[in-house]
Amino acid sequence: MAQHTLEVDSIIETFGYKHLLTDIFIKCATGEVLGILGRNGTGKSTLLQIIFGSVETENKSIRIDGQSYANAYTAGEKITYLPQGSFLPNSLTVATVIRTFLSTETSRNTVSENARIKPFLKKKINALSGGEKRYLQVLLILNLPTAFAMLDEPFSQVEPLYRADIKSLIQSHKEKKGIIITDHDYVNLMAVSDKTFLLTGGALKPIQESKQLVEYNYLPPE
């Protein structure tokens, strides 16, 4: 199996007087899931978009397999990003979306045959519930042939049984990818992540156990 490495550092992002990101260092390899927690507005989505290349920043260093990228999304099959909001066109059917989004027969079949998706193939996207849409999007993104996938709130709007499925999907796809996720569901995020970080004060702090989340004022005191 091909091994890939994503290295991120030297990111500086400031909005007005607000220093959002100042001290970021990420190293992610094939087979790893990195989880990023953080309070609302600490910059998690902005960080993922900077890595992807869809948000400009004052300074950054994004390297994949040692090569620097200004806009990693332009670099073919290197990296993909699940945004926080839906990217699915409402007027298309699920079957059409799968055909349009995925280019290989194998990946199309994998998604179409998924037990949760199969009953919806003829439905239009706007007829799916929020959680059904989220599940489909996670499945599409993970089935792209990229070396890295970044998932912004994959558990959002999703019922507990779907969350368990999404955790299994992430676990199975990490065999071939490096995966970075951010979410407010810290229990599922920590369960699926090999390494967890808390984004606070512009920096990523390594988290080994949930009591540190209380110390950093992310979780209320028990």
Ligand SMILES: Nc1ncnc2c1ncn2[C@@H]1O[C@H](COP(=O)(O)OP(=O)(O)OP(=O)(O)O)[C@@H](O)[C@H]1O
């Ligand atoms: N283009 C912009 N101009 C000014 N401020 C911005 C811009 N984009 C983001 N921000 C601010 O940067 C901060 C971080 O936003 P971001 O969406 O990255 O946070 P987040 O950690 O993902 O939050 P949440 O958990 O609520 O999704 C917010 O305070 C937001 O208002």
